[in-house]
Amino acid sequence: MRNFATTLFAVIISTLIIGPVAAEEPVVIRFSHVVSPDSPKGKAALRFAELAAERTGGKVRVDVFPNSRLYGDKDEMAALLAGHVEMLAPSLSKFRVLRISDFEVFDLPFVFSDLAAVHRVTQGEIGKEMLTKLDKTGAIGLAFWDNGFKQMSSNRPLRNVEDLAGLKVRIQPSLVLDASISALGARPHPLEFSEVYSSLKAGVVEATEGPVSNFYTQNLHRAQKYLTLSDHGYLGYAVIANRNFWNGLPSETRAALESAMRDASVYANQIALEGNAAALEAVKASGHTQVIELTSDQSAAWRTAARKIYSDGKSVGGIEPELVARILKAAE
């Protein structure tokens, strides 16, 4: 008893004199994105957070902010460069604001017949080269993540290319998307992702395009009567970090985060495939939106109309024809 009292007394005195042993504060990474936590990107960001904590032994904590809660399409890049957040995963259609137009090559319609074709580009030499384009900005490119192929929704059934005539379609802010939607006879209208649901409801736009996982997790099936499985393009992401922050991390921590990113990327691409399939089933089961499958003739007509923007070998959206040719070859 006496010993215990003596020890307790010693602890109290030492705490008063030197203070409690300070626990090391983790480095915090704020990872902001615009989609639902239940979407493929939302889930992959959370997986990265888990792996980052695990592999750094708790030295890094990743706080994920979904649904444009912290920053939206308009201001997230500026926030990253200013160091208000440390990580983002914007769609490849949203990099022109950093003066990188080449990423819009992924917006070209009907280039990739499946995700394996996408991966030959994103996981290969071209992908590596493309991420280094970010070196001239305050960002650093860490990985490509899939969402998937885009479908077209509307309040009128879209089967033949003529059905799209004059339709006001929400697009992401990409010149290649602008050209593609125009080539289909519709009227492209760029809008922030967070505004899509309300803009469809208010009639600001009549239609939108995107992977089914985004369609379902944003409740767009409650705003659109028809969903045409057009597979007319691809939507994927570049995961990026603030360059100074990333390069300023102790090398051991950075290596642990790179390993976490590698595994999170494998997971991201797996969950994207599964998430889009599950979302399609959920849309069908909801009974709100009728899903339309195109006949092979209808699909071929969409393809011919949309591919006009690059099949003549001219520059589109400022992208050099050489890059388009390389992508087409790799995707073959």
Ligand code: LMR
């Ligand atoms: C969109 O704006 O439609 C997409 O970029 C949203 C996303 O991040 O998947």
